[in-house]
Amino acid sequence: GAPRLSPNPDYLRSAEGRDRLREIYGVALGDPVYQPERRFDAKERTFAGYIQAKYEVELGGPLVLDGVIGVRPTLTDRQIEGAGVVSGVVTPVRAKTSDIDILPNPSTRIQSGGGRQARATYSKTIPRPDFGSLNPGLSYIVATNPNVQNSGSAGNPDLRPQKSESFDATLEYYWKSGFVAVAGYYRDITDRVISAPSLEFIDGIGYNITRPRNVGEAKLKGVEVSGQTFFDFLPGALSGFGVSGNFTYADSEVGGDDRLAGLPLQGVSKYNFNAGLFYDKFGLSGRLVYTYRSSYYDGDTTGLNLVRPVTDAELAAGITPTNLNYVRPGGRLDFGIGYELNDNLRVDVGGTNILGNKYRSYFSPTGFNRDIRWDDTIYTAGIRARF
Numbered sequence: 001g002a003p004r005l006s007p008n009p010d011y012l013r014s015a016e017g018r019d020r021l022r023e024i025y026g027v028a029l030g031d032p033v034y035q036p037e038r039r040f041d042a043k044e045r046t047f048a049g050y051i052q053a054k055y056e057v058e059l060g061g062p063l064v065l066d067g068v069i070g071v072r073p074t075l076t077d078r079q080i081e082g083a084g085v086v087s088g089v090v091t092p093v094r095a096k097t098s099d100i101d102i103l104p105n106p107s108t109r110i111q112s113g114g115g116r117q118a119r120a121t122y123s124k125t126i127p128r129p130d131f132g133s134l135n136p137g138l139s140y141i142v143a144t145n146p147n148v149q150n151s152g153s154a155g156n157p158d159l160r161p162q163k164s165e166s167f168d169a170t171l172e173y174y175w176k177s178g179f180v181a182v183a184g185y186y187r188d189i190t191d192r193v194i195s196a197p198s199l200e201f202i203d204g205i206g207y208n209i210t211r212p213r214n215v216g217e218a219k220l221k222g223v224e225v226s227g228q229t230f231f232d233f234l235p236g237a238l239s240g241f242g243v244s245g246n247f248t249y250a251d252s253e254v255g256g257d258d259r260l261a262g263l264p265l266q267g268v269s270k271y272n273f274n275a276g277l278f279y280d281k282f283g284l285s286g287r288l289v290y291t292y293r294s295s296y297y298d299g300d301t302t303g304l305n306l307v308r309p310v311t312d313a314e315l316a317a318g319i320t321p322t323n324l325n326y327v328r329p330g331g332r333l334d335f336g337i338g339y340e341l342n343d344n345l346r347v348d349v350g351g352t353n354i355l356g357n358k359y360r361s362y363f364s365p366t367g368f369n370r371d372i373r374w375d376d377t378i379y380t381a382g383i384r385a386r387f
Contacts, residue, residue, distance in 0.1 A: 036090050040082030040135045040155075048074040062113025072103040074126075080157035084138035093136035095157035101126055115174035123166045129159040129193050133212040140207045150207040151197070160191045160214050178229025178242070187220035194266050195299065196259070216256035218265055224248045230280075240281025247273040259322055269293040283340035292331035297324040297364065325370060328360040332375075346384045353377045 011017040019029045052070035059065055080095045107121040133155055140152025170183040191214040200209045228244035250272065252265040264270070276289040336350035359373040 036083045036092075037137050040080065040137060042078070042080050042131045042134055044076065044078045046074060046076045048072060059110075062111070064111045065108065066111075067108035068106065070105045072105070074101045074103065075099070076101075076128075076161075080134050080136065082136035082155075082157070084136055084154065093157060095134075095136070097158075097160075099161065101163075115179075117172050117174075118170065119172070120169045121166070122168075125164050125166065126161045127164075128161040129212065133159055133193065138209070140202065140209065142205065150205060152200075152207045152209045154209055154211050156211045156213060159193060159212055162189065162192050162214075164189045175229075177232045178227065180227035181225070183224045183226075185220075185222060185224070189218040189220060189265075190216065192218055192265070194260075215254055215260065216258050218252060218254045220250060220252040220265060220268065222248060222250040237281055240279050240284070242278050242280070244276040244278065245274065247271075263324075264296070267296060267298055269296040284338075286335070286337040288333070288335045290331055290333045292329070294329045295326055297326045298361075299325045323366075324364045325361050326364045328362065330357045330360070331355075332357045344386045347382075348384065349379070349381045351377070351379045354379075 007017075012021065018031075022029050050070065050072045052068060054066070054068050056064065056066040076097075076099045078095075078097050081093070083090050083092050101124075103124045103126065105121075105123045107119065109117055109119045111117045134157050135155030136157045138152065138154040141150065143150050165188040167186045168183060169185075170181055172179060172181040193212055194215055195210055195212050197208040197210040198213075199206050201207075224246065226244075226246040228242065230239070230242035232239045234241070248271075250268055250270055252268045254260045254263050254265065260266075271294040272292065274289060274291040276287055278287040279285060332353045333355045334350070334352045335354065336348065338346055338348040340346045353375050354377055356377055357375055359371075359375055361370045361372075362368060363370055
């Protein structure tokens with residue numbers, strides 16, 4: 001091919017190299033002045049302990065009751081310091097929070113013999129927001145097109161951790177080469193963190209500022225059916241075949257007086273399933289799995305630089321209607337095949353999304369298409385050796 005010249009990365013990272021790049025692009029030499037709005041400091045201290053006890057009771061015959069009782073008390077202190085620029089003025093922002101949480105986690109199981117058992121669990125969990133979401137910095141732009149909504153983005157140093165109470169119950173049956181299980185679950189969620197815009201006024205101009213925020217409350221409940229088995233009753237090589245499957249129904253709803261009240265949770269599909277065919281015999285193993293999920297919304301697009309979805313009356317009243325980005329149903333087909341040539345050498349090939357599933361989204365409630373993305377189809381091949 002034609003000769004080419006590449007710069008030395010070490011030179012580009014040096015002070016001399018950075019100044020050479022600044023000279024090429026016509027900007028001032030030297031490091032830029034300190035900008036307090038582009039820095040934030042987050043400090044978090046967590047103190048926790050855990051207590052757990054096991055139990056087992058024989059109820060007579062094949063019936064056995066056992067389980068675990070545990071609890072985790074936590075104390076979290078957090079301090080966030082940063083700044084945002086409003087009307088050209090650097091405005092310091094500081095937030096300090098302290099949380100005490102008691103997180104129980106009891107579970108119980110009844111075994112009735114013959115591979116049959118039932119389980120029930122209760123737990124309380126607290127996923128904390130990532131530090132990037134806590135950044136108090138604010139940025140915004142005025143749209144040059146009068147028909148396009150002004151927009152901006154910011155973090156939220158006052159984000160509270162999401163709390164979830166979970167109840168699960170299952171009926172399970174196991175045999176030599178497989179299992180089948182039916183499960184019911186219920187989640188009571190408070191302070192779920194989502195990114196969503198709201199109308200804010202700066203110097204009398206309205207901007208849809210997208211911030212992470214807490215949804216007051218939400219419910220998630222559903223049923224899951226799963227199973228797997230080998231066809232070991234078939235003769236010879238056919239006995240290495242097996243199937244697996246899983247179906248989940250998820251009913252979710254945002255509650256309270258939140259702007260999303262009555263809608264499902266962001267990112268949750270009502271129907272999900274996967275079905276697989278697999279093989280494992282004579283050193284040959286393989287799987288073919290199809291995974292599907294129904295429609296869901298993955299974001300609130302009200303705050304994007306879009307044509308204004310408002311009437312003159314709504315605009316005058318400072319109302320910004322909710323506009324969600326829904327994703328159409330879709331599925332992926334993946335496969336993997338491996339063969340052990342001997343005890344020390346194995347060959348594998350695989351592929352993901354081999355049917356070329358596409359991400360297709362649209363605006364709701366208008367139904368207008370937003371974008372189509374061709375998800376990657378990836379094929380792999382490898383050799384594993386042990387020495």
